[in-house]
Amino acid sequence: MDFNFTEEQVMLREAFAQFAKEEIAPHAAEWDEKDYVPMEIVPKLGEMGIMGVFVPEKYGGVGLGHVERCIALEEVARYSAGLAMMVFTHHLGLAAILDYGTEEQKQKWLPGMCDGSCVCGLAVTEPGGGSDVAGLKTEAVLDGDTWTINGRKCFITNSHCAGVTVVTCRTGEDEKGRPIMSTIAIEAGTEGFKPGREENKMGLKGSFTGELIMDNVKVPLSNTVGEPGKGMPITMKELGEVGRASMAAIELGILRACLEDAVAFAKERILYGKPLSKLQAIQFNIAEIRCDYEASRLMLYNAAAMKDAGKVGAEFSMAKYFASEAAVRSARRLIEIMGGYGYVNEYPAGRYLRDAIGCVPSCGTSEIQKMIVAGETLKKF
Amino acid sequence: MNILVLIKPVPDPEREKDIRIDEASGRLVRDGIPMVIDPESRNALEAALQLAEKSGREQSCVFALAMAPEQAKDKLVEALAMGADEAYLLSDKAFGGADTYATSRTLAQAVRKIEEDKGFAFDLILAGTSSSDGGTSHVAVQTAEWLKRTHISNVCSLDVNGGTVTAIKRSEEVMLTFEGEEPAVVGVTRDINKPRFVTAVGIIKARKKPLTIWSAEEIGTCGDLTGLEGSPTKPGRLFEPEQGRAGEAIGDTPEAAAAEILQIIRKAGL
Numbered sequence: 001m002d003f004n005f006t007e008e009q010v011m012l013r014e015a016f017a018q019f020a021k022e023e024i025a026p027h028a029a030e031w032d033e034k035d036y037v038p039m040e041i042v043p044k045l046g047e048m049g050i051m052g053v054f055v056p057e058k059y060g061g062v063g064l065g066h067v068e069r070c071i072a073l074e075e076v077a078r079y080s081a082g083l084a085m086m087v088f089t090h091h092l093g094l095a096a097i098l099d100y101g102t103e104e105q106k107q108k109w110l111p112g113m114c115d116g117s118c119v120c121g122l123a124v125t126e127p128g129g130g131s132d133v134a135g136l137k138t139e140a141v142l143d144g145d146t147w148t149i150n151g152r153k154c155f156i157t158n159s160h161c162a163g164v165t166v167v168t169c170r171t172g173e174d175e176k177g178r179p180i181m182s183t184i185a186i187e188a189g190t191e192g193f194k195p196g197r198e199e200n201k202m203g204l205k206g207s208f209t210g211e212l213i214m215d216n217v218k219v220p221l222s223n224t225v226g227e228p229g230k231g232m233p234i235t236m237k238e239l240g241e242v243g244r245a246s247m248a249a250i251e252l253g254i255l256r257a258c259l260e261d262a263v264a265f266a267k268e269r270i271l272y273g274k275p276l277s278k279l280q281a282i283q284f285n286i287a288e289i290r291c292d293y294e295a296s297r298l299m300l301y302n303a304a305a306m307k308d309a310g311k312v313g314a315e316f317s318m319a320k321y322f323a324s325e326a327a328v329r330s331a332r333r334l335i336e337i338m339g340g341y342g343y344v345n346e347y348p349a350g351r352y353l354r355d356a357i358g359c360v361p362s363c364g365t366s367e368i369q370k371m372i373v374a375g376e377t378l379k380k381f
Numbered sequence: 382m383n384i385l386v387l388i389k390p391v392p393d394p395e396r397e398k399d400i401r402i403d404e405a406s407g408r409l410v411r412d413g414i415p416m417v418i419d420p421e422s423r424n425a426l427e428a429a430l431q432l433a434e435k436s437g438r439e440q441s442c443v444f445a446l447a448m449a450p451e452q453a454k455d456k457l458v459e460a461l462a463m464g465a466d467e468a469y470l471l472s473d474k475a476f477g478g479a480d481t482y483a484t485s486r487t488l489a490q491a492v493r494k495i496e497e498d499k500g501f502a503f504d505l506i507l508a509g510t511s512s513s514d515g516g517t518s519h520v521a522v523q524t525a526e527w528l529k530r531t532h533i534s535n536v537c538s539l540d541v542n543g544g545t546v547t548a549i550k551r552s553e554e555v556m557l558t559f560e561g562e563e564p565a566v567v568g569v570t571r572d573i574n575k576p577r578f579v580t581a582v583g584i585i586k587a588r589k590k591p592l593t594i595w596s597a598e599e600i601g602t603c604g605d606l607t608g609l610e611g612s613p614t615k616p617g618r619l620f621e622p623e624q625g626r627a628g629e630a631i632g633d634t635p636e637a638a639a640a641e642i643l644q645i646i647r648k649a650g651l
Contacts, residue, residue: 007458010455047578
């Protein structure tokens with residue numbers, strides 16, 4: 001058993017970290033303050049290989065796995081969890097096309113998604129709720145070879161910048177009246193398809209979150225991602241594996257930010273004539289943050305390695321649940337360590353807390369994760 | 382165009398505070414400090430890649446050469462990931478403890494061997510002028526002297542046209558332009574360019590690029606010409622000078638402080 005990263009993964013992390021330090025860190029506070037989405041950085045993310053890190057080389061990707069994808073997200077989120085949200089949702093929609101799309105769809109969309117010229121999105125949540133996928137109302141009706149789609153999605157990341165969005169739609173009912181769902185890709189600019197309200201969020205700024213409105217949108221049957229009627233398992237699989245892994249990776253980035261900032265502050269700040277780090281009460285807080293970070297790291301990368309080996313179960317839910325709660329705890333602890341400095345916006349501790357809170361409901365609340373973990377646990381033990 | 386870049390792995394300059402000097406041996410204690418490619422070596426590699434791209438990447442080659450313990454191999458993989466085509470690592474206990482005289486002599490010997498093996502001479506050898514650890518600014522120049530090639534250091538702008546090397550060097554007050562003929566050895570500074578990032582694709586491509594490790598014997602050198610034995614420099618006592626300065630608070634108000642500052646200046650006769 002070996003919990004170490006390979007030499008290549010270490011080098012990849014260093015490369016992504018260098019990029020994040022130079023291209024993201026200097027701007028992260030400004031993006032947050034101005035609620036600005038830095039679209040100009042997307043081609044650079046493409047060039048770095050972050051946008052298509054897990055996509056095979058024949059579609060313009062790097063050809064690596066989900067461990068490397070999580071490394072990329074952790075490094076981006078270390079400085080901007082908001083920007084990492086854009087990348088994660090892009091991976092989520094892209095994964096649906098990669099895993100279930102036709103060869104034609106892959107050839108058409110994946111190269112642009114890898115080089116950063118096309119951002120991808122995945123739209124599931126509706127005003128009626130997010131976790132209740134079976135209760136979705138957006139409807140697609142097939143007439144010949146054309147879908148007509150009507151409905152409204154909300155809280156959709158990349159709502160205002162995605163070139164292609166994979167939309168989960170109700171496409172019928174089975175004999176027992178249960179909904180049949182399909183996933184359909186809609187390109188930006190398609191008539192009747194437009195972003196609606198852009199949300200004014202508490203945190204996770206640096207990415208768009210908003211509505212998507214579909215008013216008699218007509219797309220060809222060939223835009224169906226996966227088999228018609230298989231939308232539910234496709235959506236649940238991508239949310240469950242790619243989505244929750246991503247959220248845990250973003251939370252891990254926030255946790256590392258809390259850890260590094262806590263240590264730096266405690267070493268520099270002098271109180272009672274000595275550094276804060278000499279005080280046992282501060283050391284206890286630092287130890288708690290470190291434990292939260294290390295536990296989250298092990299849970300996430302273990303799950304990602306299992307996914308790459310093709311045998312992941314509820315591990316991503318465990319990692320997501322643990323890391324999201326840990327990130328909130330640690331951001332609060334950082335603020336406590338920093339005292340007044342933690343509360344003023346000159347320092348990023350407040351941003352970490354707002355971002356960490358925003359991560360909790362994304363891709364399933366903690367309660368949903370616990371239900372999934374409990375479900376698997378009750379079967380397994 | 383064929384270019385060789387001298388790469389120096391150094392302890393991470395961002396961890397400067399953690400680097401100590403061993404009083405007994407007078408050497409840097411590098412244990413526990415991660416190694417990185419020296420920042421100016423990175424600039425040299427970027428300059429080489431840009432020149433190769435300008436003269437036609439397919440017809441050019443960029444090689445990287447380092448003398449370092451075998452653990453530093455990943456720094457050469459990083460150079461390959463940045464875009465170098467081939468890399469050579471000189472690694473042998475016999476190289477340990479080398480001063481710049483022995484280091485440059487060993488590097489020059491390796492350059493001759495690469496050129497002999499490949500059947501061509503490098504048009505240019507690029508290096509950082511001054512490394513972030515030793516900072517002697519000797520190695521590029523000394524390597525050129527061993528090879529009897531034109532050299533110039535502290536270069537902040539570089540171009541090559543028809544075998545003529547044009548280098549601009551910044552001095553305190555003026556910019557000096559030099560011209561020389563290939564083959565030449567050029568030491569660059571950090572303001573020559575912004576090195577490109579290592580990308581994920583670059584790392585994947587590096588898997589397939591050749592990286593050769595040579596011992597002292599393999600490059601045809603031996604103990605008394607290299608390493609500690611071949612080094613005439615004998616370091617004296619190394620210590621960190623006391624840099625603390627006594628601070629003094631003056632004036633309760635800005636006006637009082639201004640008056641007091643004026644008095645201090647006058648008293649100092651400035």
